[in-house]
Amino acid sequence: MTERRDFTKEQRALIGATASLCISACPGAGKTHAIVQRFIERPVRHPRKGIALISFTNAAADEARRRIAAGSDLLCVPNFIGTIDAFINRYLVAPGMLERKGVSPTFRDKWSSLPNTTIDAGLAISPSLDAFVVDAQSAKLDIARLPYADRRTAHNLKPEQVSRLERLALGLWTKLVAGGTLTAAASRTALRVYLEDPNLKQQLAQLLTDRFSEVIVDEIQDCCEEDILVLELLREAGICLTVVGDLEQAIYGFRQQTATRLSAFLHGLPAGERLDGNFRSSPAICSIVDSLRSTDDSDKSVGRYQSDSTAVQLVSFARTNELPKKLMKISSDNHLGHKDMVVLAHAANTARSAAGAATEYQVGTSKLALLAAAMYIVSDESRSGAERSQALTSVGRYLRELGDDGDLQQQAYLAKFGITEREFREECLRLAGLVPDPYNAPPSALKTTLATATASQERLGWSSGSLRIPAGDDWPGVPKPSEAALSYSTVHGFKGLERTCVALVIPESTRSDLASGVDQWTAGTAGEARRVLYVGASRAERLLVIAAHRSIYGEVLSNLQRDGVPVEQV
Numbered sequence: 001m002t003e004r005r006d007f008t009k010e011q012r013a014l015i016g017a018t019a020s021l022c023i024s025a026c027p028g029a030g031k032t033h034a035i036v037q038r039f040i041e042r043p044v045r046h047p048r049k050g051i052a053l054i055s056f057t058n059a060a061a062d063e064a065r066r067r068i069a070a071g072s073d074l075l076c077v078p079n080f081i082g083t084i085d086a087f088i089n090r091y092l093v094a095p096g097m098l099e100r101k102g103v104s105p106t107f108r109d110k111w112s113s114l115p116n117t118t119i120d121a122g123l124a125i126s127p128s129l130d131a132f133v134v135d136a137q138s139a140k141l142d143i144a145r146l147p148y149a150d151r152r153t154a155h156n157l158k159p160e161q162v163s164r165l166e167r168l169a170l171g172l173w174t175k176l177v178a179g180g181t182l183t184a185a186a187s188r189t190a191l192r193v194y195l196e197d198p199n200l201k202q203q204l205a206q207l208l209t210d211r212f213s214e215v216i217v218d219e220i221q222d223c224c225e226e227d228i229l230v231l232e233l234l235r236e237a238g239i240c241l242t243v244v245g246d247l248e249q250a251i252y253g254f255r256q257q258t259a260t261r262l263s264a265f266l267h268g269l270p271a272g273e274r275l276d277g278n279f280r281s282s283p284a285i286c287s288i289v290d291s292l293r294s295t296d297d298s299d300k301s302v303g304r305y306q307s308d309s310t311a312v313q314l315v316s317f318a319r320t321n322e323l324p325k326k327l328m329k330i331s332s333d334n335h336l337g338h339k340d341m342v343v344l345a346h347a348a349n350t351a352r353s354a355a356g357a358a359t360e361y362q363v364g365t366s367k368l369a370l371l372a373a374a375m376y377i378v379s380d381e382s383r384s385g386a387e388r389s390q391a392l393t394s395v396g397r398y399l400r401e402l403g404d405d406g407d408l409q410q411q412a413y414l415a416k417f418g419i420t421e422r423e424f425r426e427e428c429l430r431l432a433g434l435v436p437d438p439y440n441a442p443p444s445a446l447k448t449t450l451a452t453a454t455a456s457q458e459r460l461g462w463s464s465g466s467l468r469i470p471a472g473d474d475w476p477g478v479p480k481p482s483e484a485a486l487s488y489s490t491v492h493g494f495k496g497l498e499r500t501c502v503a504l505v506i507p508e509s510t511r512s513d514l515a516s517g518v519d520q521w522t523a524g525t526a527g528e529a530r531r532v533l534y535v536g537a538s539r540a541e542r543l544l545v546i547a548a549h550r551s552i553y554g555e556v557l558s559n560l561q562r563d564g565v566p567v568e569q570v
């Protein structure tokens with residue numbers, strides 16, 4: 001089962017409640033631990049029904065699974081542990097689509113994981129279908145979703161050219177969805193449609209009641225509008241609902257639009273006592289978390305660092321590439337190893353650079369170069385599992401585009417070649433493993449190796465014939481190993497996680513969202529940018545380093561002093 005621990009009286013009240021309940025909690029209050037324990041103890045169990053434990057990110061769902069012993073029956077049907085997207089896909093959209101269209105859908109993270117999903121209108125750019133905001137009736141190009149290099153070109157397109165792209169995008173989207181392939185956004189569009197049909201809504205509610213006696217939702221503050229629709233459906237269906245969260249940790253923009261509806265929903269649930277004991281962080285960190293919070297709630301350090309007197313460390317910088325050295329020195333001065341520190345920032349590039357990692361690479365646009373980069377990343381053990389898995393998806397996509405069946409939907413393609421999705425990925429992995437470092441030799445060598453991979457070509461139906469060798473038989477760009485001096489993440493990506501030492505980077509005031517969070521903090525106003533600072537700071541257990549650009553350093557220092565946060569300038 002889980003790690004042994006003594007739960008507090010407040011945590012026990014959450015674990016043992018026998019009816020629906022809404023609990024708010026400070027960061028590090030152990031709400032995730034408590035709800036995992038509730039999932040295990042199941043005070044509202046039913047002999048045939050399961051319990052669902054829903055999180056908002058894959059990382060959080062993985063963490064919940066990790067805390068429940070591997071192989072435990074609790075991880076199996078009829079129980080569910082996963083993200084809200086997976087819950088919606090499996091228990092609402094899949095049965096809804098089967099009922100409505102007689103099709104069992106498949107779900108993809110992004111359209112770009114599928115072949116032939118770029119929109120080619122004979123213009124200077126061919127955006128991915130992912131760059132469009134689509135509902136069932138219209139598609140709209142969202143320039144912010146384009147690669148940086150394409151944005152200027154996109155801004156210069158004539159209105160009729162944009163309309164042409166949008167028409168083609170809507171056509172492709174409609175074709176893919178009708179064939180039963182959906183991304184998370186498409187799935188939510190379908191969900192709305194299904195829940196507007198009273199009969200179908202009733203059927204789906206019945207399916208949920210037959211399946212679950214209780215649904216537990218972690219991080220309730222992250223709900224968007226469709227998620228609230230689902231919660232309302234669960235409540236109407238009479239399923240016991242246990243929801244926990246911290247409204248101050250709402251750091252996704254859509255929360256703004258849903259705040260009122262979410263509050264109304266939460267007010268309809270019986271409220272439990274707020275959990276205000278922070279097991280994660282030292283007193284100094286609890287103190288800056290209180291300062292960053294826009295309400296008057298105050299937390300108490302009650303965990304293993306409650307007697308630690310280390311102050312928050314404040315460091316100034318002019319350029320982020322000065323930071324790796326400074327941060328490493330701070331971690332050694334505090335007797336911490338480099339692995340104990342994570343560098344967090346709002347933007348991935350800032351975090352990457354402050355951690356001393358290689359910058360993003362440009363590998364060119366030829367299929368051979370793209371395939372080489374994806375194969376290289378798949379085999380690069382220094383990269384994260386997510387990055388390598390995404391690269392494997394890209395290998396699959398490029399191979400499919402090299403075949404005659406690129407237009408077939410993935411399910412039809414797999415059926416045609418008599419393989420499962422898993423076998424498809426294994427084949428892609430095998431192929432990538434043939435040339436773990438394509439950059440050791442010129443592009444023509446990779447092309448020759450691919451031409452001799454006949455078993456893979458037959459099994460997956462692709463051919464290397466159309467691959468062009470880049471000019472001069474030289475690689476246009478080479479992905480550098482992603483070995484960073486320190487580990488790093490965006491604040492959003494590190495939500496729900498913790499580390500002994502966190503370095504939170506606040507870049508130059510004119511360019512950064514976090515700097516506007518500092519303005520909100522100074523002015524005492526609530527805002528998402530301030531909440532991002534709050535989430536970032538509250539990930540630290542023993543040592544929090546605030547790396548503030550020199551343009552904002554003074555303001556950060558005076559806020560800390562104003563609120564009595566123990567601070568040391570380093």
Ligand SMILES: Nc1ncnc2c1ncn2[C@@H]1O[C@H](COP(=O)(O)OP(=O)(O)OP(=O)(O)O)[C@@H](O)[C@H]1O
Pocket residue numbers: 005006007008011025026027028029030031032033034246279280303495496497498538
């Ligand atoms: N009763 C307890 N006794 C000791 N340590 C605890 C207890 N409950 C939780 N913890 C520890 O506190 C830390 C935070 O727990 P958890 O991640 O569950 O908090 P959380 O409320 O979900 O945090 P957040 O919302 O900030 O992500 C973990 O390291 C956990 O092991």
